[in-house]
Amino acid sequence: MAQADGSGQSTVLETSGRAIAPLSPAPSGDLQGDPPTAEGMHLSARPRRLRRTATLRRMVAETVLTPADLIYPLFVIDGVNETVPVAAMPNCERRTIDRLLVVAAEVHRLGIPAIALFPALDPSLKDERGSEALKESGLIPRAIRALKAALPDLVLIADVALDPYTTHGHDGLVDDRGTILNDPTVAVLAEMARVLAAAGADVVAPSDMMDGRVGAIRAALDGAGFYETSIMAYSAKYASAYYGPFRDALGSAPQWGDKRTYQMDPANGREALREAQLDGAEGADWLMVKPALAYLDVVTRLRQETRLPVAAYNVSGEYAMVKAAAAQGWIDERAVVLETLLAMKRAGADSILTYHAMDAARWLQEA
């Protein structure tokens, strides 16, 4: 604060009443801080003490992100030695199984423990009932067998829902009035899960949001002797506009209507706890919240309510926004990605499905 004194000169008064230390160039590194003086404020707490150096900050970090927290989603197509780019998802090509094996080996080498598989099916294989989803010789079962043979230790998560397989793009069976039928769909999903487990999936992940599907899938798996196959339930899956690029990747956009009669209303948080409680009671081994970034409050609430591991899905639209801004030079991609993933973990996610997984794992190794 500048103030005129009797001499008419301006002096600067420090609010603490002490002299200002002479300004010297800021030392490099982490050594900045007030110089010692006996006349400072006598504060009972100075949280900045523990932020003074990188080493201190590392000691008191409450959350640490590692490649082991990440799950990498991958898109699979039929054919040989081919990749097909996804417009809004740079670096997330659709890949034939032989090309998938190469990426999966790299994923494994980077310390990422798991991949989640999604099929981009030839339209000629789709029908009203998603029959292709039940074929032992289908694209995903073949991919699973090849991956298991090559990389037995890599955890394979197979999605359970009909939307990549149906001509209408809905996750379930539909009647002639356009209603998504719950119970008949659940019977199909249970058989689909059994087929995926038989192919060698370590985890089946129902993303359909039908009521009662976790219990039915558990019964179908146990009935076929697949006691060790776990279920990662998309418990709180919202009817979200953030899925757009994924639907382009799979060609699975609903051909009419939307998914609001089965996916959750973004207005609801309490309801996520209800879904999670039901899935847990039906035998889910893991719970998931999706999307992640706009739903971190839901991640936190689930983490507090359940003893099961909680996964968060950093979905395609979240990825596309980061990639688009980074391509413009408007954000620092690496810093934004690592901050975002760390925030998801801090919110309570034990695992994060993310299309950034390989980049993030590399950056974490460099750090």
Ligand code: PBG
């Ligand atoms: C569908 C499914 C969707 C995603 C995963 N499984 C989209 C949808 O419900 O329409 C979205 C993933 C993403 O956007 O990254 N069963």
